[in-house]
Amino acid sequence: xxxxxxxxxxxxxxxxxxxxxxxxxxxxxxxxxxxxxxxxxxxxxxxxxxxxxxxxxxxxxxxxxxxxxxxxxxxxxxxxxxxxxxxxxxxxxxxxxxxxxxxxxxxxxxxxxxxxxxxxxxxxxxxxxxxxxxxxxxxxxxxxxxxxxxxxxxxxxxxxxxxxxxxxxxxxxxxxxxxxxxxxxxxxxxxxxxxxxxxxxxxxxxxxxxxxxxxxxxxxxxxxxxxxxxxxxxxxxxxxxxxxxxxxxxxxxxxxxxxxxxxxxxxxxxxxxxxxxxxxxxxxxxxxxxxxxxxxxxxxxxxxxxxxxxxxxxxxxxxxxxxxxxxxxxxxxxxxxxxxxxxxxxxxxxxxxxxxxxxxxxxxxxxxxxxxxxxxxxxxxxxxxxxxxxxxxxxxxxxxxxxxxxxxxxxxxxxxxxxxxxxxxxxxxxxxxxxxxxxxxxxxxxxxxxxxxxxxxxxxxxxxxxxxxxxxxxxxxxxxxxxxxxxxxxxxxxxxxxxxxxxxxxxxxxxxxxxxxxxxxxxxxxxxxxxxxxxxxxxxxxxx
Amino acid sequence: xxxxxxxxxxxxxxxxxxxxxxxxxxxxxxxxxxxxxxxxxxxxxxxxxxxxxxxxxxxxxxxxxxxxxxxxxxxxxxxxxxxxxxxxxxxxxxxxxxxxxxxxxxxxxxxxxxxxxxxxxxxxxxxxxxxxxxxxxxxxxxxxxxxxxxxxxxxxxxxxxxxxxxxxxxxxxxxxxxxxxxxxxxxxxxxxxxxxxxxxxxxxxxxxxxxxxxxxxxxxxxxxxxxxxxxxxxxxxxxxxxxxxxxxxxxxxxxxxxxxxxxxxxxxxxxxxxxxxxxxxxxxxxxxxxxxxxxxxxxxxxxxxxxxxxxxxxxxxxxxxxxxxxxxxxxxxxxxx
Numbered sequence: 001x002x003x004x005x006x007x008x009x010x011x012x013x014x015x016x017x018x019x020x021x022x023x024x025x026x027x028x029x030x031x032x033x034x035x036x037x038x039x040x041x042x043x044x045x046x047x048x049x050x051x052x053x054x055x056x057x058x059x060x061x062x063x064x065x066x067x068x069x070x071x072x073x074x075x076x077x078x079x080x081x082x083x084x085x086x087x088x089x090x091x092x093x094x095x096x097x098x099x100x101x102x103x104x105x106x107x108x109x110x111x112x113x114x115x116x117x118x119x120x121x122x123x124x125x126x127x128x129x130x131x132x133x134x135x136x137x138x139x140x141x142x143x144x145x146x147x148x149x150x151x152x153x154x155x156x157x158x159x160x161x162x163x164x165x166x167x168x169x170x171x172x173x174x175x176x177x178x179x180x181x182x183x184x185x186x187x188x189x190x191x192x193x194x195x196x197x198x199x200x201x202x203x204x205x206x207x208x209x210x211x212x213x214x215x216x217x218x219x220x221x222x223x224x225x226x227x228x229x230x231x232x233x234x235x236x237x238x239x240x241x242x243x244x245x246x247x248x249x250x251x252x253x254x255x256x257x258x259x260x261x262x263x264x265x266x267x268x269x270x271x272x273x274x275x276x277x278x279x280x281x282x283x284x285x286x287x288x289x290x291x292x293x294x295x296x297x298x299x300x301x302x303x304x305x306x307x308x309x310x311x312x313x314x315x316x317x318x319x320x321x322x323x324x325x326x327x328x329x330x331x332x333x334x335x336x337x338x339x340x341x342x343x344x345x346x347x348x349x350x351x352x353x354x355x356x357x358x359x360x361x362x363x364x365x366x367x368x369x370x371x372x373x374x375x376x377x378x379x380x381x382x383x384x385x386x387x388x389x390x391x392x393x394x395x396x397x398x399x400x401x402x403x404x405x406x407x408x409x410x411x412x413x414x415x416x417x418x419x420x421x422x423x424x425x426x427x428x429x430x431x432x433x434x435x436x437x438x439x440x441x442x443x444x445x446x447x448x449x450x451x452x453x454x455x456x457x458x459x460x461x462x463x464x465x466x467x468x469x470x471x472x473x474x475x476x477x478x479x480x481x482x483x484x485x486x487x488x489x490x491x492x493x494x495x496x497x498x499x500x501x502x503x504x505x506x507x508x509x510x511x512x513x514x515x516x517x518x519x520x521x522x523x524x525x526x527x528x529x530x531x532x533x534x535x536x537x538x539x540x541x542x543x544x
Numbered sequence: 545x546x547x548x549x550x551x552x553x554x555x556x557x558x559x560x561x562x563x564x565x566x567x568x569x570x571x572x573x574x575x576x577x578x579x580x581x582x583x584x585x586x587x588x589x590x591x592x593x594x595x596x597x598x599x600x601x602x603x604x605x606x607x608x609x610x611x612x613x614x615x616x617x618x619x620x621x622x623x624x625x626x627x628x629x630x631x632x633x634x635x636x637x638x639x640x641x642x643x644x645x646x647x648x649x650x651x652x653x654x655x656x657x658x659x660x661x662x663x664x665x666x667x668x669x670x671x672x673x674x675x676x677x678x679x680x681x682x683x684x685x686x687x688x689x690x691x692x693x694x695x696x697x698x699x700x701x702x703x704x705x706x707x708x709x710x711x712x713x714x715x716x717x718x719x720x721x722x723x724x725x726x727x728x729x730x731x732x733x734x735x736x737x738x739x740x741x742x743x744x745x746x747x748x749x750x751x752x753x754x755x756x757x758x759x760x761x762x763x764x765x766x767x768x769x770x771x772x773x774x775x776x777x778x779x780x781x782x783x784x785x786x787x788x789x790x791x792x793x794x795x796x797x798x799x800x801x802x803x804x805x806x807x808x809x810x811x812x813x814x815x816x817x818x819x820x821x822x823x824x825x826x827x828x829x830x831x832x833x834x835x836x837x838x839x840x841x842x843x844x845x846x847x848x849x850x851x852x853x854x855x856x857x858x859x860x861x862x863x864x865x866x867x868x869x870x871x872x873x874x875x876x877x878x879x880x881x
Contacts, residue, residue, distance in 0.1 A: 068748050068749060068750075068751065069748060072745075072747070072748065072750075140747075141745075141747075142745050146705070146706055146744070146745070147705075147706075148704065148705045148706070148722060149705040149706065149745070149746060149747055152705070152747065152822055154822075236721075236722040236723030236724075237722070237723075240723075241723060241724075242706060242721055242722065242723065242724065243724075276601075276611070277603070277610060277611045278611050278612070278613060278614065279613055279614075279615050280616075281614065281615070281616035281620075282615075282616030282620060282621050282624070283615065283616070284621075285616065285621040285624065288621075307708065307717050307718055307719050308719045308721060308726075309718060309719065309721075309724075309726040310721075310724070313643055313647070314640055314643070317636065317639055317640070317643070318636060321632045321635060321636055321639075322632060324628060324632060325625060325628045325629050325632060326625075328586075328624070328627070328628035329621070329624040329625055329628070331590055332620075332624040332627075333616065333624070335590065335593045335594060335597070336614075336616060336620070338593075338594070338597035338598075338601065339593070339597055339601065340601060340611055340612055340614070341597070341601050341611045342601065342602075342603040342607065342609075342610075342611045343597065343598065343601050343602045343603055344602075344603050345602065353594065353598065356590070356594055357590075357591060357594055360586075360587065360590045360591070361587070364583045364586060364587055367579055367582075367583060367635065368576070368579050370639075371575060371579060371635065371638075371639035371642070371643070372639065372643040373571065373572050373575055373639065373642035373643040373645075373646045373647075374572060374575050374576060374579060374639070374642075376572065376646060376715065376716050376717055376718070377561075377562075377569075377572050377576075377712075377715035377716065377717070379717060379743070380708055380710070380717065380743035380744060381710075381743065441560050444560050444561050444562070445560065445562070445712065446562070446710075446712025446713075446739065446741070448708075448710060448741055448742070448743040449743075449745070450745040450750060451741075451750060451751035452750075452751050453751055454751070458739070
C-alpha cells in the first residue's frame with residue numbers, strides 16, 4: 001500500500017516547559033482548537049444561566065425576579081454572548097482542530113496569528129461582560145443595539161462596542177487564516193472537489209466573515225463616534241439617520257446568521273454519511289448549495305427591515321425566499337444519504353438527526369417571516385424568538401453537540417459515555433421543543449419579544465410557564481453533558497485512530513494525533529480517502 | 545413517541561392565528577394558511593423520510609454488508625433544486641399579492657391621526673377634531689377610539705428612539721422612527737376593545753408601553769371626541785396666582801403640574817427639575833395645542849438635573865406648554881396675567 005510521507009525531516013529541539021506555559025504559548029492548531037472550545041463552553045455556561053434567569057422571570061405574569069433594568073441587561077448579554085462568543089467560536093474551535101487534519105496539513109497557515117485570534121476572544125468577551133461592574137450597568141440595548149437607544153446608554157455600552165470590536169477582529173484574523181489554510185495547504189491529491197464538507201463549510205463561513213464583519217466594525221465605530229466624537233451619522237436630532245445604522249448593521253447581521261449555521265451543516269454532512277455507511281448523497285450539490293447560500297446571503301438583509309417602511313419589501317422577499325432553495329437542497333442530500341443506509345445510533349448521530357429534525361422547523365417558520373405581509377403580523381414577537389432558536393439552537397447547537405460526540409475521541413483518545421450521551425440528547429431534544437415550540441403561539445397571540453413582564457389578562461401565562469419548565473429540562477441536559485465530560489476524564493484512552501469507520505483524513509492518524517498530525521497520509525483519490533484505505537486493507541487481507 | 549410528537553407539531557399551529565379586525569388583517573390571516581399549506585408537505589416529507597429511515601434502515605446486529613453506495617446524480621440534484629423553487633414561486637405570488645393589498649394607501653380617509661411614540665407611552669392627535677389623547681408612563685396607557693368601517697390614515701412618529709405600533713388583532717406592526725414619519729391606513733370592520741403594545745425594544749420600560757384601541761360605531765366615536773374635547777385640554781386650564789417664576793418637576797415622564805401662572809409683561813424664571821435618569825425634557829410654549837406657533841423652546845435638560853431658564857415676556861392670555869420630546873403626555877396651560 002502506498003503512503004505519502006509528510007513527517008518533517010527535522011523537528012527543532014524545544015526547551016522543556018511547564019504544561020501551563022505550554023498551553024498559554026502554544027501555536028499548535030489542536031491545542032488552540034481545544035482552547036477555543038473550552039473558552040466558548042465557559043461563555044456558554046454564563047449565557048445559558050442568563051437564559052434560565054430570563055425564563056424564570058417570564059414564568060409568571062408581573063414577576064420580579066429581575067428588575068426591568070436587570071432584565072434588559074440580561075437578554076442583551078444572553079444574545080450577544082451566544083452569537084459572538086459561543087456559537088461562532090465553537091465552530092471556529094472545531095475548524096481549528098479539524099480543518100488542518102481534514103486536509104492533511106501540519107498546522108494552520110499562520111500559527112501565531114491563530115494564537116492571537118484565540119486570545120482576543122476572552123479579552124473581548126470579558127470586556128463586554130465588564131459592563132456589569134460599571135455604575136450604569138451593562139449594555140442593555142439588545143444584541144441588535146438599535147440607535148438612537150444605544151446613544152442613550154452608559155459606559156456599559158462603550159465596553160460592549162469595544163469588546164465586540166475585539167471579537168470581530170478575532171473572527172477576521174481567524175477567517176483569513178482558514179481561507180489561506182484551505183486554499184494553500186491541502187495534501188497532494190486533495191483537490192477542492194475532494195475536500196470534506198466540514199472544511200468547505202468552514203471556508204464558506206470564513207468568506208462570509210471577511211466580507212461581512214468589516215460592516216459590523218464600521219457600525220460599531222460610527223455608534224462610538226456618534227456617542228463620543230460629536231459626529232451625527234445616526235442621531236436624527238442632529239441630522240443623522242437611523243437608516244445608516246439599520247443598513248450597515250443588517251448587511252452584517254444577515255450573513256452572520258449563515259456564519260452561525262454553515263459549520264453545523266458541515267458537521268451534519270460529515271456525521272450522517274459515516275453513520276449511514278454511505279457517501280454523502282450529491283456531494284457536489286452540497287458544495288453548490290453552500291456557495292449559492294454564501295452569495296445570496298448578502299442580498300437578503302432588508303427582510304429585517306420590512307416593518308420600518310424603509311426598504312423595498314418585494315425585492316427582499318424575492319431574495320429571501322430564493323435562499324430557501326439551496327437550503328432545501330441540503331435537506332434532500334441528508335435524507336437521501338440516510339435512505340437505504342445501515343444507520344448506527346451513536347450520540348453523535350442522534351444529535352445530527354436531531355439537527356435535521358429541528359433545523360427544518362426553523363427553516364419553515366422563517367418562510368412566514370420572509371413574506372412581508374405575514375411579517376407585519378409576527379415580526380418582533382415571540383414567533384421570531386421561536387424561529388431564531390430553532391435555527392441557532394435546534395440547528396447550530398445540535399450540530400455542535402453532534403460534533404462534540406463525534407470528534408471527542410479524536411481529540412482525547414477517549415469515548416464520551418454513550419448512555420449519558422443518549423440521555424443528554426433526549427433531555428435537550430424534548431426540553432428544546434417544550435421551551436421553544438410554544439413561543440410560536442405566544443408570537444401569534446401577540447406577545448412582543450424583549451418585554452420583561454406581562455399581565456395575566458394578556459393570556460400568555462400558561463405557555464410561558466410551559467416554556468420555562470422546558471428550559472429547566474434543557475439546563476438538566478447540559479448538566480448531564482458536564483457529568484459525561486467529568487466521567488470520561490478519568491477513563492483510559494481506548495479510541496483507535498479511526499473509531500467510527502470514518503471517511504476523511506482526520507481519521508488517518510492516531511487519537512489524539514501527534515504534534516505534527518500525521519506520520520503518513522493515505523493516497524487521496526476520492527472525497528473518502530480513509531474509507532478507500534480501509535477497503536484496500538481489507539481486500540489485501542482477503543487476497544493474502 | 546418522537547413520531548407522534550413531530551407529526552403533531554404543525555397541526556398544533558392551525559387555528560391559532562388571529563382572525564383579524566380589518567380587511568387587511570383578514571388578508572394576512574389568509575396568507576398565514578396559504579403558507580401553512582405550502583409548508584406542511586415540506587415538513588411532513590422531511591420529518592417523515594427522516595423517521596422512516598430511522599425505523600427501516602437501522603443497522604441490524606450481525607449485518608456487515610455494505611449499503612448501496614449511491615453518490616447522487618445530476619438528475620436527482622436538478623429535482624432537489626426544482627422542487628423548492630416551484631414552492632417558492634407559488635409562495636411569492638401569494639405573498640406579493642397580499643403585501644400590495646396590505647400596503648395600499650386607502651384613498652379618502654375619514655379620520656386623520658398623528659400617533660406619536662416616546663419613552664414610554666403613546667399619544668394620539670385627531671387632526672380634524674383638534675383633540676389629543678395621551679397615555680401616562682407607568683400609569684395609564686393611551687386609549688384611542690376609532691370609528692368602525694371608516695378609513696383612518698395614521699401618521700406614525702417618534703420623538704426619541706425607535707418604537708413600533710403593534711396591535712395583534714390588526715395583524716400589523718409598523719416602526720415609529722425618529723426623523724422619518726411612517727403612514728398607513730386602517731379600516732377596522734369589527735367593533736371591540738383591542739390590546740396594543742410597542743414591539744420595538746425601546747429601553748427601560750419597553751414592556752409598559754401599551755395602548756388600547758377601541759373600535760366603536762360612528763355616533764359613539766363622535767360622542768367620545770366631543771367629550772374629550774370638552775374636558776380641560778392642555779391650553780384651556782386655569783390657575784393662579786401669578787408669580788415671576790415657576791418650577792416644573794419631571795418624573796416618570798410627567799410634569800407635576802398641568803397649569804402654571806406667571807405675571808404678564810416681564811420675563812419670568814422657569815426651573816426644570818428633571819428626575820428621569822438619562823431622559824431629556826424641555827419646555828416649549830405655543831399659542832395653542834394645535835402647535836400653530838412656537839413662542840419659546842428651552843434647551844434639553846437630561847436627568848437627573850435641574851436647570852433654570854429665562855422665558856421672554858409674553859402678552860396676557862392663555863398658552864399651551866409641553867415638553868417637545870414627550871408632547872401631550874407632558875403638556876399643560878400657561879396662564880399669563
